[in-house]
Amino acid sequence: MSAPLLRVTDLRVEFPLARGVLHAVDGASFDVDAGEALGLVGESGSGKTMALRALVGLLPRTARIAGGSVEFDGVDVLRIAEDERRALRGRSIAMIFQEPMTALNPVMRVGEQIGEGPLVRLGYGRRRARERALELMRLVGIPDPEQRAGAYAHELSGGMRQRVMIAIALSMEPKLILCDEPTTALDVTIQDQILKLLASLRERLGVSIVFVSHDLAVIAQTCQGVAVMYAGQVIETGSVETVFREPRHPYTLSLLRSVPDVDDVRELLSTIPGAPPDLADLPPGCRFHPRCPFVQVDCVDGAFPLRPLGGGRSTACIHHELAAEDARREPVIAGG
Amino acid sequence: MAEPLLEVRDLSMHFELRGGLARRLRRQPNAVLRAVDGVDLELARGEALGLVGESGCGKSTLGRCIVGLYTPTGGEIRYEGAELQEKRDRATRRRIQMVFQDPYSSLNPRMTVKQMLSELLRAHDMVPKAQIDARCSELLDLVGLGARSLDAYPRQFSGGQRQRVSIARALALEPELLVADEPVSALDVSVQATVLNLLEELRQKLGLTLLLIAHNMAVVRHVCDRVAVMYLGRIVEAAPTDELFANARHPYTQGLLRAVPRLVPGRESTAAAVVGDPPSPIRLPSGCRFHPRCPVAQAPLCVDADPALGAGPGLAEHVAACHFAWTAKPVTHIPDVERGVREAR
Numbered sequence: 044m045s046a047p048l049l050r051v052t053d054l055r056v057e058f059p060l061a062r063g064v065l066h067a068v069d070g071a072s073f074d075v076d077a078g079e080a081l082g083l084v085g086e087s088g089s090g091k092t093m094a095l096r097a098l099v100g101l102l103p104r105t106a107r108i109a110g111g112s113v114e115f116d117g118v119d120v121l122r123i124a125e126d127e128r129r130a131l132r133g134r135s136i137a138m139i140f141q142e143p144m145t146a147l148n149p150v151m152r153v154g155e156q157i158g159e160g161p162l163v164r165l166g167y168g169r170r171r172a173r174e175r176a177l178e179l180m181r182l183v184g185i186p187d188p189e190q191r192a193g194a195y196a197h198e199l200s201g202g203m204r205q206r207v208m209i210a211i212a213l214s215m216e217p218k219l220i221l222c223d224e225p226t227t228a229l230d231v232t233i234q235d236q237i238l239k240l241l242a243s244l245r246e247r248l249g250v251s252i253v254f255v256s257h258d259l260a261v262i263a264q265t266c267q268g269v270a271v272m273y274a275g276q277v278i279e280t281g282s283v284e285t286v287f288r289e290p291r292h293p294y295t296l297s298l299l300r301s302v303p304d305v306d307d308v309r310e311l312l313s314t315i316p317g318a319p320p321d322l323a324d325l326p327p328g329c330r331f332h333p334r335c336p337f338v339q340v341d342c343v344d345g346a347f348p349l350r351p352l353g354g355g356r357s358t359a360c361i362h363h364e365l366a367a368e369d370a371r372r373e374p375v376i377a378g379g
Numbered sequence: 380m381a382e383p384l385l386e387v388r389d390l391s392m393h394f395e396l397r398g399g400l401a402r403r404l405r406r407q408p409n410a411v412l413r414a415v416d417g418v419d420l421e422l423a424r425g426e427a428l429g430l431v432g433e434s435g436c437g438k439s440t441l442g443r444c445i446v447g448l449y450t451p452t453g454g455e456i457r458y459e460g461a462e463l464q465e466k467r468d469r470a471t472r473r474r475i476q477m478v479f480q481d482p483y484s485s486l487n488p489r490m491t492v493k494q495m496l497s498e499l500l501r502a503h504d505m506v507p508k509a510q511i512d513a514r515c516s517e518l519l520d521l522v523g524l525g526a527r528s529l530d531a532y533p534r535q536f537s538g539g540q541r542q543r544v545s546i547a548r549a550l551a552l553e554p555e556l557l558v559a560d561e562p563v564s565a566l567d568v569s570v571q572a573t574v575l576n577l578l579e580e581l582r583q584k585l586g587l588t589l590l591l592i593a594h595n596m597a598v599v600r601h602v603c604d605r606v607a608v609m610y611l612g613r614i615v616e617a618a619p620t621d622e623l624f625a626n627a628r629h630p631y632t633q634g635l636l637r638a639v640p641r642l643v644p645g646r647e648s649t650a651a652a653v654v655g656d657p658p659s660p661i662r663l664p665s666g667c668r669f670h671p672r673c674p675v676a677q678a679p680l681c682v683d684a685d686p687a688l689g690a691g692p693g694l695a696e697h698v699a700a701c702h703f704a705w706t707a708k709p710v711t712h713i714p715d716v717e718r719g720v721r722e723a724r
Contacts, residue, residue, distance in 0.1 A: 200656040231594060231595075231638045233433075234638070235637075235651055235652045236653075257567065258640065264640045283644040299642065301568055303572070303595075304597060305639045306641065308600055311579070312576055314576065318537060
């Protein structure tokens with residue numbers, strides 16, 4: 044197999060605080076193949092957004108990258124100069140944010156915003172940039188593109204704004220699109236439209252996607268691969284198909300079991316006792332051990348890196364057979 | 380059926396929007412936003428009713444009218460058979476309480492939990508003065524927070540814990556009806572489960588009647604006995620939960636159910652479950668409000684005639700507002716909103 048388009052190895056992002064160091068991302072590793080959609084899933088504070096932002100150098104000012112490497116198309120993005128990174132950003136790697144209203148320019152017509160990249164960075168003429176903008180608007184399913192191109196962001200609905208964001212992201216034919224909770228602010232019918240649009244664009248254009256979300260069902264519908272994050276670390280990776288049906292980490296298992304499933308009604312939802320750890324005061328050993336239902340004596344100290352399991356899967360749990368057994372006893376997801 | 384605890388009849392809540400200067404100079408009437416526009420609803424004692432719909436459908440406004448935060452512009456709300464007046468007395472207000480969506484903005488940041496709870500207990504004379512402290516601890520115990528939390532401020536709690544405090548605050552007045560407006564949508568998945576389980580447990584223990592307002596169909600399915608679906612200020616379908624999920628009759632409900640992302644990997648269909656955006660509640664479509672997005676709408680019937688909310692043959696508990704709810708549906712077509720897009724491709 045050829046090398047992946049994106050390979051993130053042991054990425055670390057820290058925030059220095061008065062009371063110590065906050066480890067927002069603390070050893071995250073995952074790969075994204077060309078044409079693949081990878082879901083980066085976790086609860087708030089798990090480090091998924093920071094990991095995504097580190098890939099393109101869009102971290103908050105107070106953050107620092109403390110280690111690891113991000114290889115994109117054979118280049119280590121963390122070790123190139125800022126102007127080289129800027130050349131990559133928007134061009135080969137595009138981003139789609141959660142809240143399109145704050146990500147779009149409120150005083151610029153959306154057609155101009157979509158054509159701006161080709162105009163400024165690809166050297167298109169005005170007329171050609173405008174044509175390209177209309178073509179992209181048609182591609183993302185915006186009705187009446189000639190008329191809508193003259194609209195401002197506030198005149199569009201939430202779903203249309205997100206379509207504009209996607210058109211901008213596609214405007215320079217990127218190889219990779221980073222999506223940060225792109226549908227969290229949208230209604231369920233609009234979310235459904237946008238997810239299906241992203242999936243069809245990925246298939247048609249062969250672009251890779253990293254999809255950050257807290258919603259496991261959204262990941263199941265959009266992605267082929269998944270990386271589950273907990274307390275700054277990636278604790279399980281593999282195909283959505285295998286990880287969701289037979290998780291090999293107790294956290295993945297607990298998370299999947301706590302989601303209310305619209306097709307499967309249970310008396311009580313399972314819950315995860317306790318709360319995620321303080322990222323500036325992490326527990327020793329496996330970070331999930333204080334909340335883990337299968338905790339063993341050897342979980343409380345030592346390091347817990349991702350270990351390959353074969354079949355393209357890996358887990359950080361040293362007793363992963365316990366989670367697997369539990370999943371076999373009682374199926375994690377209904378149907379299928 | 381016994382007399383319902385709460386009865387809502389033809390309720391409307393219209394907001395008049397102040398027009399711009401040009402509009403006022405031309406003496407044009409102000410635009411009216413019809414957030415709730417003729418809603419009938421009943422809640423039996425001890426029942427959990429889920430109210431679902433997309434943002435802007437009026438579900439929160441309806442909830443706020445019931446609690447008394449808004450004075451409806453039309454229709455009536457009856458509680459145990461008596462109409463609720465515009466100005467409610469303290470005893471009535473006590474019986475209907477609310478839990479809000481955002482536990483960060485709905486708690487007073489400068490009051491400890493004990494101050495919050497004891498203020499309520501005192502103002503409504505819930506318990507003798509000497510027992511206030513004991514009752515505060517009892518309330519916290521009820522929602523699964525330790526007595527240690529009594530002297531804490533809201534900022535010292537996590538989102539899930541704050542929502543527990545909100546619930547304790549609502550329960551302090553021993554309400555009969557609890558209106559919960561998106562109580563878990565601001566919380567993480569694993570925390571959502573604990574709060575949903577708590578609501579379920581409290582309902583069993585205290586015999587509460589619950590109106591759960593939510594956009595998440597899965598949440599509603601887990602908690603509620605009956606579900607009502609709202610679209611543009613109207614209830615378009617209502618049925619017992621299992622019946623609604625197994626046998627939805629309104630095309631909007633059917634689309635809503637198809638749009639919910641499932642945990643089962645992969646997609647069944649690449650076509651959007653519901654096309655287009657919801658129209659503005661200021662300029663409502665003619666006839667059936669769903670017709671511009673409806674896959675089975677027929678001209679001129681659906682464009683001209685507003686379907687009434689009617690029960691199915693032999694199904695007194697299942698009502699739907701669609702001309703074709705109880706007959707064979709016409710062949711699915713592509714609604715106008717989507718046609719423009721497809722032709723452009």
